[in-house]
Amino acid sequence: MSLLATLAELLKPQAPPDPAVAAALERVVGMVDPLVRAAPRLEKHLLGAVDHALGYCQGLVAALPGPIEINRHSFASDMLVHALFATPADIDEMLGRSQAVRDFLERSESWACDSFCALLAARRQQKRQFGMAQQGNIIRADVPQEILYFSDQTLIEPSCDPAMTRQRLQARALESLLQSFNAHVEALRHERQALRADLSVEQAQLAQRQQRHDPDGEAEHSRHLIELDMRLRANGESLMPENLVELLADFLRHPESALSLTPVSIRIDRLGIVHQAGDGDDDAELIRFPELSSRDRRQHVATLVRISRAEARAAVEQARDRQQRYILI
Numbered sequence: 001m002s003l004l005a006t007l008a009e010l011l012k013p014q015a016p017p018d019p020a021v022a023a024a025l026e027r028v029v030g031m032v033d034p035l036v037r038a039a040p041r042l043e044k045h046l047l048g049a050v051d052h053a054l055g056y057c058q059g060l061v062a063a064l065p066g067p068i069e070i071n072r073h074s075f076a077s078d079m080l081v082h083a084l085f086a087t088p089a090d091i092d093e094m095l096g097r098s099q100a101v102r103d104f105l106e107r108s109e110s111w112a113c114d115s116f117c118a119l120l121a122a123r124r125q126q127k128r129q130f131g132m133a134q135q136g137n138i139i140r141a142d143v144p145q146e147i148l149y150f151s152d153q154t155l156i157e158p159s160c161d162p163a164m165t166r167q168r169l170q171a172r173a174l175e176s177l178l179q180s181f182n183a184h185v186e187a188l189r190h191e192r193q194a195l196r197a198d199l200s201v202e203q204a205q206l207a208q209r210q211q212r213h214d215p216d217g218e219a220e221h222s223r224h225l226i227e228l229d230m231r232l233r234a235n236g237e238s239l240m241p242e243n244l245v246e247l248l249a250d251f252l253r254h255p256e257s258a259l260s261l262t263p264v265s266i267r268i269d270r271l272g273i274v275h276q277a278g279d280g281d282d283d284a285e286l287i288r289f290p291e292l293s294s295r296d297r298r299q300h301v302a303t304l305v306r307i308s309r310a311e312a313r314a315a316v317e318q319a320r321d322r323q324q325r326y327i328l329i
Contacts, residue, residue, distance in 0.1 A: 021047070024054045024174060028252075031178045033185045036248055039241035046245065049252035056255045057173035061166045063261055063290065066304030067117045071311060079285040083268060084122055084150050084301070094153045095312045096319025104158040105313055113160035115308050119169055121300040122150040124264075124291065126274070146274040148266060150301060162304065173259060180258040180295035181251050188238055195232045202228060261290040261302070 025043060028050050036042070068074070072088040074081045085091050095101055100118070104110050126149075130142050157172065159165040206221040237243060251258070267275040267284045275284040292302040 018051075021051045021054060025050045027171070027174065028178060031175065031182070032248065033182050033244070035185065035239060035241055036244045037241075039245040042245060046249055046252070049249040053174060053177060053252040053255050054170075057170045057177075057259075060173055060259065060261055061169045064119070064166075064169075064302055064304050065288075065290065067162055067306040068303060070120065070305045070307050079268070079270075080287045080289060080303075082270065083148060083272060083287055084120070084153065086149065090153075092311075092315040092318065094155065095307065095315035098155045100155050100158055101307075101312050102316055105309070105316060109160060110309060113309060115306050116158045116160050116312070117162040117165045117304055117306050118158035119156040119165065119302060120153065120305045121156060121292070121302050122153045124299065124301055125149050125151055148268050148272050148274050152300075155305075155307075158307075162306075165304065176259055176294050177252065177255050181248055183295065184247075184251075185239070185244065188235060192232065192235045192239065195228055195235060199225065199228045199232060258295055260293050262293065262299070264289055264291050264301075 025047060028046060029037065029042060039045070068078065068081065070081060070091060072091065075085060075088045075091065076082070085094075104116065110116065127147050129145055129147060157165050157168040159168065202221055202224050206225060209221055238247070265286055265288045267277065267286050269275060269283040269285075273284075289301050289303055291299040293299050
């Protein structure tokens with residue numbers, strides 16, 4: 001390729017990004033720390049990284065199973081639903097206390113469907129205890145058992161259209177990534193404040209050592225001052241806008257470090273007792289679900305569910321009625 005052709009290729013205006021990528025880039029720029037927004041040519045630096053992160057979030061949400069039916073019938077017929085809730089009444093309890101469900105039912109869009117889709121998130125809990133079990137022809141009461149149960153059941157992004165729920169979850173996944181990055185920047189700020197405070201303390205202690213004519217103490221505090229100064233300079237470099245942009249771009253190109261799905265398979269019986277493969281227990285079934293690991297490092301079961309609008313409204317009304325009776329009492 002000739003020099004003129006090379007220059008023409010370099011000077012040729014870039015094609016506009018995909019509308020979805022452009023919208024995601026706009027959200028990223030709007031959410032990032034103000035220090036990052038101070039960097040020049042921010043959009044150009046982040047375009048490719050945002051494109052990659054958006055694709056990752058889309059694949060993550062596409063991997064979510066479901067939607068599965070959540071109601072009293074599925075509690076009896078579906079082992080996963082049976083494991084997610086201790087009793088059928090707990091389904092109504094979850095629906096009644098869910099602010100997302102209440103807000104959805106108050107919007108006109110909820111009138112267009114008999115059922116709606118949402119993301120169900122819950123915390124997996126496992127504990128060990130001694131319980132009763134049959135070993136051969138003998139019933140023993142001191143058999144060590146592992147019990148599986150779930151807590152903090154939460155519904156997220158309810159919608160009549162499962163595709164709309166997935167689209168909104170993609171946006172929330174991208175927001176989660178940005179919140180993780182902003183938390184990292186805030187941690188750098190706190191580190192800078194702590195280093196400055198330590199530097200002031202070391203300077204004061206060095207002055208005291210100098211007044212006492214303590215050469216050994218002076219040398220020790222001088223070394224500490226040099227170490228703190230070097231760390232403070234490195235911290236300051238990290239907080240420069242251009243360095244933060246590079247760090248953000250690298251973070252968005254490797255989003256799995258802050259947001260990921262892990263498949264889980266567990267054999268349990270109707271009592272929630274965990275069984276190992278080969279136990280030969282006819283009552284045990286294999287349940288499969290993904291666990292989502294996000295910025296707080298806690299893991300949540302994540303699956304799409306379908307819920308009857310009438311059952312959700314009845315549960316919300318029942319919860320409001322209990323609250324009103326409690327206030328009156």
